[in-house]
Amino acid sequence: MGKPLRVGIVGCGAIIAQYLTNFRKLRDIELVAVADLDPARAQAVADDYEGVRATSVDELLAADDVELVLNLTIPAAHAAVALKAIAAGKSVYGEKPLAATTAEARQVLDAAHEAGVVVGCAPDTVLGTGIQTARKAIDDGLIGAPISASATMVTPGHERWHPNPDFYYQPGGGPLLDMGPYYVTALVTLLGPVVSVMGAASHTRNVRTIGSGPRQGETVPVDIDSHVTGVLVHTSGALSTLFMSFDAVKSKSPNIEIHGSTGSLVVPDPNHFDGEVQLFSLGADGWETLPVSAGYVDSGRGFGIADLASTAQGEEPRAGGALAYHALEVMESVLESAHSGRAVPIQSTVERPKSVELTVLADDINMLEAQEAAS
Template sequence: MGKPLNVGIIGCGKIVEQYLANFRRLDEVSLVAVADLDPARAQAVADDYEGVRALTVEELLAADDVELVLNLTLPAAHADVALKAIAAGKHVYGEKPLAATTAEAREVLDAAKAAGVQVGCAPDTVLGTGIQTARKAIDDGLIGRPISATATMVTPGHERWHPNPDFYYQPGGGPLLDMGPYYVSALVTLLGPVVSVMGAASHTRLERTIGSGPREGETVPVTTDTHVTGVLVHASGALSTLVMSFDAVKTKSPNVEIHGERGSLAVPDPNHFDGDVQLFALGADDWQTLPVSAGYVDSGRGFGIADLAATPPGSEPRAGGQLAYHALEVMESVLASAKSGSMVQIQSTAARPEAVELTTLTAQVAEVSS
């Protein structure tokens, strides 16, 4: 606190561009080093970002000036890289999910606690004005006691645009583990932790055809379910229905709806940081767009790291490991329920992260908007 947090990135794939764009405008974060299994990709980032060194993974983990490792590797490597960073005394912030399994994720959290370092994890979209304005509306009682929610993500599949979509259609992939972190994290932020789940799943095709890039026309086998539906029972008593699909085409309804005794909220896409929040109050004639009232303004990927940098020692970051672990267990349990046909009890919990006041972070000053 009081000085920029020195960050080293491991993994310089496509997603790194979004983090780099936001790091350039965040005083709370200072990028000092990057590493990738492909040295050319790391060097390309270093060449484009003044003051950044391209290192090997081993060199980055050993670097004294790296305080936090941003882990942008593939999900299968998340736990391994995180554990190595923790062993080197570094804080860790990872892309979602926290790990490939809850067992691996628990190992990461236990190691971090023993080492006295922080763990943060995407998605930090829940810190933006979209989800936070919706949360404030709920906290202010605009819909009364929340009763239910729906969360829907429908797409015909990532192979239409992704040049290497293989991992989306293997165990550990699929729509729930890929996109579910955004939706489950948003639901927990809005409605609180989940205590039990029921799931069902299917897949409609045994292979997918790559639609772009050097492998265009090549087929990819499908070995995991690609349409998942879950019912989440929150500790508050609210019920959420989750639909995640790589099989269907499009949905016209809002991505997330929250229904209460005195009104309903249309919540923007939790894969985005902003968007309109609309309220239909009991007795109203139409939807009302609520003014932006909470969250980080004009935020993007990496704001969770800036938030972590300002988190007092001993406190859980808003986009923290406990929330990421709980979301991962919820998703893993929905898939387990789909296989067994039985309701699954959730063993973990996660407090709703502290609300974000309407805040603007710039390259010059962090100010709270009035």
């Protein structure tokens, strides 16, 4: 009805800074309250953001002026916080993954359906100009019929930079569940839903040493697979290969490549919202960089919530719970296959999210200039 969506945030850890930067310029979002198990962290956010109050979690969930709860807690707490918010009549948008397991995620979606509220979930990076320009290239037939894709994420481990990396190495963490949502969500956005998977995984170290912050030098136990590979079979017949590692050092390969019958695409890092899309057409002499042609211009974390706010009632948001559930089932099934040695069918499916036309959402003159330059 023309009013901004009033948002309360639960969890004031490192990721909140990116959301706050974008909330300040998204006219469809009004941040009203923040909460954290550490009250000082919530108060620090409130002190720096005009019009925002720090509360307890229970007070935020009960607040009449909070319409949507942005859940920025650790993965193990995603479902519990989401269910409490839904029980209080709030819509929910969560950081990825939707929950630690598909069983928990199903509880969240069923509760939301029963309550008549909306569930959204990161990553919303797929709404930016990088993935959306690649999506448009595929939809426009620039590579012909899609045949295959590869997705590569390599890092020696988040403990090298994160001061409290414990949750990355606990159930619900690991390279696949931590970083895989960006890649799987991008692959589904580009190529459609997945019908079956096969996987393999390894565990190379039992402990990790924290490399920065007040706990530098402490070790944390590793209770997850730290290197995972998988093959995804899409409904279309296209095959995607995943390579997700917290063990290897570096990769020179593109983050995502898509191959079709008449061309190949280099797709930018799905952990970012922009980046160059490159095309090599059959018979060409080299790669060409495609002009930006789709997606939210100069976007960032939180744009999925603005997209949700503009979604018609009864319609699934682009960064919605159904897509997040499907991506989680794909990842969970890759790990199941890795341990069983058998292919695993995917029970859920999802509509390929609607594409995003080249759009400016935020009040920023630089964004307007960028859109004009791209058109």
